[in-house]
Structure formats: C-alpha cells, structure tokens
Amino acid sequence: MxxxxxxxxxxxxxxxxxxxxxxxxxxxxxxxxxxxxxxxxxxxxxxxxxxxxxxxxxxxxxxxxxxxxxxxxxxxxxxxxxxxxxxxxxxxxxxxxxxxxxxxxxxxxxxxxxxxxxxxxxxxxxxxxxxxxxxxxxxxxxxxxxxxxxxxxxxxxxxxxxxxxxxxxxxxxxxxxxxxxxxxRMSLEQIVAKLDTGAVAREAEKIKAKDAFDVLVVGGGPAGAAAAIYAARKGIRTGVAAERFGGQVLDTMAIENFISVQHTEGPKLAAALEAHVREYEVDIMNLQRAAKLVPAGADGLVEVQLENGASLKSKTVILSTGARWRQMNVPGEDEYRNKGVAYCPHCDGPLFKGKRVAVIGGGNSGVEAA
The missing domain is CATH 3.40.30.80 (Glutaredoxin)
Structure with a gap:
C-alpha cells in the first residue's frame, strides 16, 4: 500500500x-x-x-x-x-x-x-x-x-x-x-478550553497576576513574531497576546514567495515562527483576543483589556493584528458559512465532488480554486 x-x-x-x-x-x-x-x-x-x-x-x-x-x-x-x-x-x-x-x-x-x-x-x-x-x-x-x-x-x-x-x-x-x-481549524488548547469551562477563568487570573511588560505585542502572525524577536533580543521584558499564534498563515496552503524558502506550507511556517520566538524569553499568551486599548495613564503604562476580563500593561504596545479572508458581505454568507459557503477548495473541495459549484473571484486565487 x-x-x-x-x-x-x-x-x-x-x-x-x-x-x-x-x-x-x-x-x-x-x-x-x-x-x-x-x-x-x-x-x-x-x-x-x-x-x-x-x-x-x-x-x-x-x-x-x-x-x-x-x-x-x-x-x-x-x-x-x-x-x-x-x-x-x-x-x-x-x-x-x-x-x-x-x-x-x-x-x-x-x-x-x-x-x-x-x-x-x-x-x-x-x-x-x-x-x-x-x-x-x-x-x-x-x-x-x-x-x-x-x-x-x-x-x-x-x-x-x-x-x-x-x-x-x-x-x-x-x-x-x-x-x-x-x-x-482548532488547536488542542482551544478544544480543551471548550470542554473545561473553568479554564478561561483560571487563565484570566494567571494573566492578571503578570507584571507589566516593556513591550507587549498584540497579534501572533509573522509581523508579531518578528516584533517580539527584535524586542527580546534587546534583553527587555516582552510579551505576545495572540488569538492564535501564526494568524492567517495557518490557513495558507502553499507559500512560494517567502524569500530564501522556495516552498513551504502555512502551518509549517507558523510552527517555525513560534519555535523561533520561544528561543527567547518571550511570554506567549495564546488564545487571547484583545478587546480594548487604554492609553497610558499616570503610571505611564498602556493597558490592553482582553475578552476574558483580564488586562495586561506595558510601557509600549505594538499592534500587529494582521488580516482576514475577504468576504462578499452579502445576505446569507454568515448563516451558510461551512454549510455550503467555503473558503478553502483544498480542504472542502472533495465534499462537493460531482456537484455544481460557483467560485467567487476572478484573480489568481479564484482561478486556482476553480
């Protein structure tokens, strides 16, 4: 076989x-x-x-x-x-x-x-x-x-x-x-957190107890990883708060325009980014979505409030929130997402074998999808 x-x-x-x-x-x-x-x-x-x-x-x-x-x-x-x-x-x-x-x-x-x-x-x-x-x-x-x-x-x-x-x-x-x-796409930590209803509250308490950072990076894509590495290499206290480390790169099938790397896949590149960041003393807080940015107060610290109710403070905050897939914003798109409206022909295409499919988009991505 x-x-x-x-x-x-x-x-x-x-x-x-x-x-x-x-x-x-x-x-x-x-x-x-x-x-x-x-x-x-x-x-x-x-x-x-x-x-x-x-x-x-x-x-x-x-x-x-x-x-x-x-x-x-x-x-x-x-x-x-x-x-x-x-x-x-x-x-x-x-x-x-x-x-x-x-x-x-x-x-x-x-x-x-x-x-x-x-x-x-x-x-x-x-x-x-x-x-x-x-x-x-x-x-x-x-x-x-x-x-x-x-x-x-x-x-x-x-x-x-x-x-x-x-x-x-x-x-x-x-x-x-x-x-x-x-x-x-779901990580192991996301699935566990969904089953363990107390996990979010426990994680929030851990975050609340953290000391202020010198640099806090919001976002865990390539830009956020690069910012964290550059900061940590200077020997300053650095943290990363990311909804999912790797960002949209995780959803990318083939990458052929990353200079010096002829071909790789999104998940592999994301894993390499995280491994590189972890080579330094960077506090990575994954599965954390930022909700609000509060300007520096009397203490000179910027506050980032998270959706789980916890807050982080830092002397400097770098926002690297990345991008999302483009949507049509037409009626029914949200309701039928993953129920007939798909964004990845590699993943979902086999489920529609023999059926009539419409591809929205006339650029290279649309042609590849078709």
Missing part, C-alpha cells in the same frame, strides 16, 4: 515505540477495505514485532481500525484511509499510543487527563485538507490520554453518504455525542 520511501520512514518511527500495540480492524469485501488491509499489513511489518493485527472488529463503519495498547480495545479509530495530509496523524497516533511522549506542555496534558464525563467525538476530514491534521491530532491525543474520551476520524470521501446525512459541507467538522461541536 505504501511506497518504499514511506515504508522506510514508518519503520524508523515505529522504532520509537515503548510498548506493544494492536490494530483492531473492521473490514468487508470492498476495494477500500482491501486498501486498508494493505496499509495495516505495512504498519505491522514496520513494527518489528511490536504491532499485531486483529481483523475481528465489527464496527458499523467499514473499513475502519482502532489503534489500542496490547490487552485493551480503547483507542483512536480511523474510518477510511488516513493518508495524504493525515499520514502524520496516523504516525503520531501510533507513537502516542505506544508510549512515546507528545510534544505538549505538561499543564495541557494535566488538563486533558482531568476532564471528567464521557465524550464521544467524530471528526470529519479530507485527505487534501491542510487544516484538518491539527484537529485530528488534538482529538486523537485526548482519546489516548483520557479513557473517558473516544475519537473517530472519518475520511469524508469514503463515507460520502454519511457526510450528506450529517450535512457536512466543510472540514474539519467535529461532532460530540451526535451533536455539532465545532468546525474549522
């Missing part, structure tokens, strides 16, 4: 497994199930004896398989082939289930394991969606760390009838307990 290059990569990654796994497959006689069996055989072969295959699964979604620790049946389920952009999600799910530690802050891990109550997530994705892996990986990790959480990752092209029944018109789209949970 996999080419020689991917098999070699997979074998290298599976060498990091710390405990044995088993794959529990639910298959039928379809060609899709045959392809999945080929993928599962490749995974077992790459596991060096640490991975076994059980084909006795009886899940209603076929083809699908669960990644579980040896002796258990709880784990992440993939319905349809997790290839394309989701191959990385598959590899990470194998590694995390096999005991390899995730690169996630310990306080986030603690928040996940502390979530009480049972949650059952279905996340719909397409193999060409570059926004989907973040959501898939976040929900997969939550199911691996907390046995009260279950996650099924569904490839929309394989389960087209289910997609139509649930009126999935944009990906990633997440259901919880059969009800719509959210759609679009």
């Amino acid at each position: 996999l080419d020689d290059s991917l098999k070699t990569q997979l074998q290298q990654y599976m060498g990091l497994l710390r405990q044995p796994l088993r794959l529990i497959a639910s298959l039928d006689d379809s060609s899709a199930s045959q392809d999945m069996r080929g993928l599962l055989d490749d995974i077992v072969a790459a596991g060096g004896g640490k991975i076994t295959l059980d084909t006795s699964g009886d899940d209603a979604r076929k083809p699908s398989f669960v990644i579980a620790r040896e002796g258990q049946d709880h784990g992440v389920r993939f319905a349809g082939l997790p290839l394309g952009h989701e191959f990385e999600s598959l590899v990470l799910a194998l590694l995390w289930t096999g005991g390899h530690p995730p690169k996630v802050a310990q306080d986030v891990i603690d928040s996940i394991t502390a979530i009480d109550g049972k949650y059952s997530f279905d996340v719909y994705m397409s193999l060409t969606c570059h926004n989907c892996p973040d959501v898939v990986q976040a929900l997969a990790l939550m199911a691996i760390l907390n046995p009260k959480i279950s996650t099924t990752v569904i490839e929309g092209g394989t389960f087209q009838q289910e997609v139509e029944q649930r009126q999935v018109m944009a990906v990633p789209m997440v259901f919880q307990g059969g009800e719509m949970f959210d759609s679009g």
Whole structure:
C-alpha cells in the first residue's frame, strides 16, 4: 500500500515505540477495505514485532481500525484511509499510543487527563485538507490520554453518504455525542478550553497576576513574531497576546514567495515562527483576543483589556493584528458559512465532488480554486 520511501520512514518511527500495540480492524469485501488491509499489513511489518493485527472488529463503519495498547480495545479509530495530509496523524497516533511522549506542555496534558464525563467525538476530514491534521491530532491525543474520551476520524470521501446525512459541507467538522461541536481549524488548547469551562477563568487570573511588560505585542502572525524577536533580543521584558499564534498563515496552503524558502506550507511556517520566538524569553499568551486599548495613564503604562476580563500593561504596545479572508458581505454568507459557503477548495473541495459549484473571484486565487 505504501511506497518504499514511506515504508522506510514508518519503520524508523515505529522504532520509537515503548510498548506493544494492536490494530483492531473492521473490514468487508470492498476495494477500500482491501486498501486498508494493505496499509495495516505495512504498519505491522514496520513494527518489528511490536504491532499485531486483529481483523475481528465489527464496527458499523467499514473499513475502519482502532489503534489500542496490547490487552485493551480503547483507542483512536480511523474510518477510511488516513493518508495524504493525515499520514502524520496516523504516525503520531501510533507513537502516542505506544508510549512515546507528545510534544505538549505538561499543564495541557494535566488538563486533558482531568476532564471528567464521557465524550464521544467524530471528526470529519479530507485527505487534501491542510487544516484538518491539527484537529485530528488534538482529538486523537485526548482519546489516548483520557479513557473517558473516544475519537473517530472519518475520511469524508469514503463515507460520502454519511457526510450528506450529517450535512457536512466543510472540514474539519467535529461532532460530540451526535451533536455539532465545532468546525474549522482548532488547536488542542482551544478544544480543551471548550470542554473545561473553568479554564478561561483560571487563565484570566494567571494573566492578571503578570507584571507589566516593556513591550507587549498584540497579534501572533509573522509581523508579531518578528516584533517580539527584535524586542527580546534587546534583553527587555516582552510579551505576545495572540488569538492564535501564526494568524492567517495557518490557513495558507502553499507559500512560494517567502524569500530564501522556495516552498513551504502555512502551518509549517507558523510552527517555525513560534519555535523561533520561544528561543527567547518571550511570554506567549495564546488564545487571547484583545478587546480594548487604554492609553497610558499616570503610571505611564498602556493597558490592553482582553475578552476574558483580564488586562495586561506595558510601557509600549505594538499592534500587529494582521488580516482576514475577504468576504462578499452579502445576505446569507454568515448563516451558510461551512454549510455550503467555503473558503478553502483544498480542504472542502472533495465534499462537493460531482456537484455544481460557483467560485467567487476572478484573480489568481479564484482561478486556482476553480
């Protein structure tokens, strides 16, 4: 199923497994199930004896398989082939289930394991969606760390009838307990905060306790990252308040005009920006939306009020709020966003295969979308 290059990569990654796994497959006689069996055989072969295959699964979604620790049946389920952009999600799910530690802050891990109550997530994705892996990986990790959480990752092209029944018109789209949970790009921290109702209040209290900054950057896109790096390199106390670090770059598929880098993808560039900023002593406050800017008072400090009720103060504030996707501003656009109105042909295009689609825009983006 996999080419020689991917098999070699997979074998290298599976060498990091710390405990044995088993794959529990639910298959039928379809060609899709045959392809999945080929993928599962490749995974077992790459596991060096640490991975076994059980084909006795009886899940209603076929083809699908669960990644579980040896002796258990709880784990992440993939319905349809997790290839394309989701191959990385598959590899990470194998590694995390096999005991390899995730690169996630310990306080986030603690928040996940502390979530009480049972949650059952279905996340719909397409193999060409570059926004989907973040959501898939976040929900997969939550199911691996907390046995009260279950996650099924569904490839929309394989389960087209289910997609139509649930009126999935944009990906990633997440259901919880059969009800719509959210759609679009979401970080692990955003999902955890949505489940943990006290997280926002606790974060607000932490922010209120922070001392004033020398420089506070509002915005976490390329401009905000550059401003933070330049300030921090001077040895002054620097903070960044960002609604989501990376900004609109996170939603960009291909970047070919960033000088010295011939080609990259938005999420990779955003991750590199954040990693560069974290090389310095910069206080990054993510998932924080600024609501109001208050000019300097008698203390000489500018105040930035956040939507969660907390405030930050600084001698200097740099506003780098970036841009947003252009909208038509016509009646119905907001109501039908992600319900027929889409902004990413790479992500959502496969859901409209065989249907009549109108593309708004005659520039290069419109032509590429068409």
